[in-house]
Amino acid sequence: MGSSPHVNFLKMVNRLVVNNFFAVVAVTGAAAMLIRRDIVGQMPPVHALMVLLLMMILAAKMRRRREVYLVEYGCFGPKSCYRTPFATCLEHAHLMPYLVDEESVAFAMRLLERSGLGEETCVPDAYHYMPPDRSLRASREEAELVIFSAVDDVFAKTTTVIKPCDIDVLIVNCSIFTPTPVFADMVVNRYKLRDDVKSVNLSGMGCSAGLVSVGLAKNILHAAPLGTRVLVVSTEILSSQYYVGTERAMLLPNCLFRMGAAAMILSNSPEEDQARFRLRCVVRTVTAAHDADYRCVFQEEDDKGNTGIRLSKDLATTAGYALKNNIAAFGPLVLPASEQLLVALSLLKRKLLSGRAKVRLYRPNFRTAFEHICIHAGGRGVIDEVQHGLGLSDDDVEASRMTLHRFGNTSSSSVFYELAYMEAKGRMSKGDRLWMISFGAGFDCNSVAWECVKPKQPGDADGPWADSLARYPMQLPEIDKDM
Numbered sequence: 001m002g003s004s005p006h007v008n009f010l011k012m013v014n015r016l017v018v019n020n021f022f023a024v025v026a027v028t029g030a031a032a033m034l035i036r037r038d039i040v041g042q043m044p045p046v047h048a049l050m051v052l053l054l055m056m057i058l059a060a061k062m063r064r065r066r067e068v069y070l071v072e073y074g075c076f077g078p079k080s081c082y083r084t085p086f087a088t089c090l091e092h093a094h095l096m097p098y099l100v101d102e103e104s105v106a107f108a109m110r111l112l113e114r115s116g117l118g119e120e121t122c123v124p125d126a127y128h129y130m131p132p133d134r135s136l137r138a139s140r141e142e143a144e145l146v147i148f149s150a151v152d153d154v155f156a157k158t159t160t161v162i163k164p165c166d167i168d169v170l171i172v173n174c175s176i177f178t179p180t181p182v183f184a185d186m187v188v189n190r191y192k193l194r195d196d197v198k199s200v201n202l203s204g205m206g207c208s209a210g211l212v213s214v215g216l217a218k219n220i221l222h223a224a225p226l227g228t229r230v231l232v233v234s235t236e237i238l239s240s241q242y243y244v245g246t247e248r249a250m251l252l253p254n255c256l257f258r259m260g261a262a263a264m265i266l267s268n269s270p271e272e273d274q275a276r277f278r279l280r281c282v283v284r285t286v287t288a289a290h291d292a293d294y295r296c297v298f299q300e301e302d303d304k305g306n307t308g309i310r311l312s313k314d315l316a317t318t319a320g321y322a323l324k325n326n327i328a329a330f331g332p333l334v335l336p337a338s339e340q341l342l343v344a345l346s347l348l349k350r351k352l353l354s355g356r357a358k359v360r361l362y363r364p365n366f367r368t369a370f371e372h373i374c375i376h377a378g379g380r381g382v383i384d385e386v387q388h389g390l391g392l393s394d395d396d397v398e399a400s401r402m403t404l405h406r407f408g409n410t411s412s413s414s415v416f417y418e419l420a421y422m423e424a425k426g427r428m429s430k431g432d433r434l435w436m437i438s439f440g441a442g443f444d445c446n447s448v449a450w451e452c453v454k455p456k457q458p459g460d461a462d463g464p465w466a467d468s469l470a471r472y473p474m475q476l477p478e479i480d481k482d483m
């Protein structure tokens with residue numbers, strides 16, 4: 001039933017007053033003072049002006065959004081028993097009752113060798129069975145392993161200031177597998193979170209869901225009372241997703257995706273100076289309105305009825321375009337004025353010379369805005385595209401390539417493995433600015449800007465990189481593009 005225009009108007013006024021309570025009080029107070037000439041009349045004009053000014057400052061202060069902090073984060077560090085070296089992949093492919101076709105095996109192996117993944121990436125237990133165990137039980141076991149490890153890790157680091165009972169909001173994202181009850185309930189149950197915890201479970205949002213969750217946490221924390229804590233868990237559960245057909249575009253995920261999870265605690269308080277990063281801004285771009293982008297990462301059945309994820313050959317290019325749109329909104333929030341001026345001048349030049357000469361738009365130098373960049377380790381092609389598009393050096397993309405090599409595409413958690421790499425290498429200093437870029441099914445591109453407020457202390461554990469840091473960065477094999 002629709003409400004009358006009268007009721008709608010009253011609701012709107014009510015919302016305006018509630019959302020701007022202090023501004024309303026200040027303006028009403030100031031107006032009352034001006035109307036009650038007897039009060040104002042007794043007050044020297046300079047005092048009246050000062051009262052008005054103070055009330056307006058108070059109103060502005062109350063309206064100011066709260067800062068949001070990444071208090072701490074942790075990642076699942078896989079044990080070596082989960083490793084899947086290329087030789088094992090090949091042997092398993094031959095032993096599979098499904099992939100009988102030699103051409104598909106050869107194709108999958110060729111992709112694997114060219115994907116940017118190394119010999120130490122890890123897959124869940126389920127993949128070590130012949131045939132793979134794609135049961136619900138196997139998926140739950142994988143979820144418990146990776147999620148609880150990441151959450152244990154983050155609580156182990158924050159235990160003096162934040163315990164599970166201090167969590168007010170829980171956001172869990174996992175794209176491809178969502179059981180009942182959802183993973184958010186699994187986390188509430190395991191850590192005995194309070195019964196008034198606000199829990200949310202995001203699914204189907206692909207590899208960008210980790211940063212989508214950060215954006216959601218930010219919006220909640222802007223509005224929530226001071227000292228609110230949000231636990232975010234980002235993962236992808238692979239066990240049930242092993243594709244057993246022969247379609248090339250659907251075989252690719254088997255080659256790229258590997259197990260992983262990250263957990264973070266965000267707060268709108270610096271938590272007794274324990275917080276590690278301050279969130280500067282989040283920009284999300286959704287290009288799902290374009291049919292090709294919408295179908296770029298698509299879960300469906302092949303013509304034999306095998307379910308899998310079809311990855312478009314154009315994915316890297318799609319990611320490039322989505323990033324271009326994303327930085328049109330993100331750039332003005334983070335770039336220094338000098339870079340923005342150069343962009344504006346090149347736009348103006350293009351407009352003035354339109355039809356007479358081809359003017360290339362100025363590509364802003366994002367290194368003037370960030371010391372560190374984490375690009376979703378989606379595959380070698382994705383990192384190549386972003387590196388080329390943004391004009392980044394090999395050093396700028398080192399963390400992304402090394403993460404892809406060591407851990408594979410861990411989906412929405414990959415950017416946190418990259419951050420862990422930078423920190424383990426001791427490259428993050430106080431005041432450093434960090435840009436996280438993710439892409440995902442939808443199609444979706446997310447940018448998140450952070451500022452380091454408290455670097456990792458010397459002697460802190462190296463997280464998921466503890467057992468392999470010394471071997472990185474490593475020289476990656478040259479890929480023959482003409483093959």
Ligand SMILES: CC(C)(COP(=O)(O)OP(=O)(O)OC[C@H]1O[C@@H](n2cnc3c(N)ncnc32)[C@H](O)[C@@H]1OP(=O)(O)O)[C@@H](O)C(=O)NCCC(=O)NCCSC(=O)CC(=O)O
Nearest residue numbers: 114115206207248249311312313315378379380381440441
């Ligand atoms: C897979 C690659 C490493 C291969 O690189 P190469 O340098 O070998 O070059 P290439 O592109 O010519 O590919 C080699 C062979 O694989 C085939 N090939 C490549 N991509 C294919 C695809 N999507 N479907 C079908 N075939 C494909 C090519 O036709 C070619 O076949 P032939 O040899 O017969 O000519 C790279 O293309 C890459 O990284 N692509 C992006 C991977 C990706 O989509 N990542 C995002 C995952 S989704 C994600 O992260 C987000 C989310 O899930 O939400």
